[in-house]
Amino acid sequence: MFKEETLRRFRTIRTPFYYYDMDLLGETLSSCSKEAGRYGYGLHYALKANSNTEILSRISKSGFGADCVSGNEIRAAINNGFHPGGIMFSGVGKSDEEIRLALELKIESINVESRQEMEVINELAGAMGVTADISLRIIPNVDAQTHRYITTGLEENKFGILPWEFDEVLEKLKTLAHLRLKGLHFHIGSQITDLDVFKSLCHRVNEINAWFISNRVNAEIINVGGGLGIDYGDPERYPVPDFFSYFRIFKNFIELQGNQQLHFEPGRAIVGQSGSLIAKVLFVKKGVATRFAIIDAGMNDLIRPALYQSYHKIENLTSREATEKYDVVGPICESSDCFGKSVTLPKTSRNDLLAIRSAGAYGQTMSSGYNLRDLAGTVYSDVE
Numbered sequence: 136m137f138k139e140e141t142l143r144r145f146r147t148i149r150t151p152f153y154y155y156d157m158d159l160l161g162e163t164l165s166s167c168s169k170e171a172g173r174y175g176y177g178l179h180y181a182l183k184a185n186s187n188t189e190i191l192s193r194i195s196k197s198g199f200g201a202d203c204v205s206g207n208e209i210r211a212a213i214n215n216g217f218h219p220g221g222i223m224f225s226g227v228g229k230s231d232e233e234i235r236l237a238l239e240l241k242i243e244s245i246n247v248e249s250r251q252e253m254e255v256i257n258e259l260a261g262a263m264g265v266t267a268d269i270s271l272r273i274i275p276n277v278d279a280q281t282h283r284y285i286t287t288g289l290e291e292n293k294f295g296i297l298p299w300e301f302d303e304v305l306e307k308l309k310t311l312a313h314l315r316l317k318g319l320h321f322h323i324g325s326q327i328t329d330l331d332v333f334k335s336l337c338h339r340v341n342e343i344n345a346w347f348i349s350n351r352v353n354a355e356i357i358n359v360g361g362g363l364g365i366d367y368g369d370p371e372r373y374p375v376p377d378f379f380s381y382f383r384i385f386k387n388f389i390e391l392q393g394n395q396q397l398h399f400e401p402g403r404a405i406v407g408q409s410g411s412l413i414a415k416v417l418f419v420k421k422g423v424a425t426r427f428a429i430i431d432a433g434m435n436d437l438i439r440p441a442l443y444q445s446y447h448k449i450e451n452l453t454s455r456e457a458t459e460k461y462d463v464v465g466p467i468c469e470s471s472d473c474f475g476k477s478v479t480l481p482k483t484s485r486n487d488l489l490a491i492r493s494a495g496a497y498g499q500t501m502s503s504g505y506n507l508r509d510l511a512g513t514v515y516s517d518v519e
């Protein structure tokens with residue numbers, strides 16, 4: 136995957152750093168837009184996956200709207216070319232300042248996650264003399280069959296409004312003069328690889344949409360969130376996710392009224408495969424039952440393996456020798472600071488460069504300065 140000239144470039148850059156293949160990002164964006172475009176579906180990129188300036192401006196230029204979950208994400212979206220009128224704002228705990236910002240900027244929709252939040256938005260909008268466009272974030276009770284930490288559409292999760300609250304919500308809405316109900320919003324989880332899960336989501340959305348229609352609420356926007364997974368096991372096999380099959384499921388199973396538009400909020404599927412975390416081997420140490428390759432990237436740079444036990448393919452970019460097995464670990468004083476156990480790599484030595492693949496989504500955005508470490512650098516394939 137990495138060309139010789141790219142490797143030569145890597146040798147000159149201080150590690151660890153995130154490397155983004157901007158050609159692959161471009162291809163992914165074109166494929167997603169093309170497949171969604173067949174059916175006129177709306178796309179909002181979920182900034183939480185990766186909010187680097189270069190990446191956001193590339194995505195906004197491709198005509199995407201934005202899905203934001205904080206005031207700062209809304210600002211980052213606007214600073215990087217997204218139109219306020221194409222921004223959705225979700226989140227179970229929006230502060231008053233964040234709600235006011237969304238109202239001032241007249242974003243497309245504030246996705247409301249509780250009855251109390253509806254009242255607060257109404258009050259703030261009233262005080263500002265504006266009407267808030269809102270969507271109701273609904274818990275559809277569809278199991279995303281993914282890691283429990285990234286499952287969001289079940290009754291026990293904290294997100295959204297439950298179906299047995301609908302009557303009360305509609306009653307309440309009638310009394311809230313500064314709200315306009317624009318959409319219904321669903322997001323059931325992330326890294327979903329079984330496309331049948333989306334079929335189940337469609338069936339549930341149809342039932343819920345029909346209930347609202349029978350209660351004389353015809354939402355303009357039906358937003359089914361994000362969640363499409365990527366191939367962590369073999370990033371070269373499908374570097375661009377199968378957007379064709381993904382959108383076709385919705386085309387085949389979702390039932391919309393003539394005025395209703397279907398919207399999506401992909402994050403991982405857009406940026407995941409474009410990014411790799413590049414690190415240098417500091418030491419190779421023999422343990423009792425294993426050999427450790429100790430690298431200069433840690434769980435503060437990429438927390439996914441420690442937090443979700445997630446797999447990321449690891450490659451040695453500089454050795455061609457016979458393979459051996461290594462536990463690839465970082466320098467942080469926690470045993471969870473491990474990127475992979477028993478990883479088969481060509482014989483690995485001090486100063487070799489390793490790539491931790493499929494790290495473009497939820498890598499850099501979730502990094503921290505734990506242990507007072509410097510943040511990893513950022514390198515784009517198309518910026519010298």
Ligand code: LLP
Nearest residue numbers: 181322325326361362363400401402403497
């Ligand atoms: N829309 C909403 C309302 C969301 O909460 C999310 C992700 C998305 C869209 C985008 O989902 P995606 O297409 O990326 O699956 N840190 C975790 C993932 C957390 C996802 C949170 N919500 C990880 O590293 O796997």
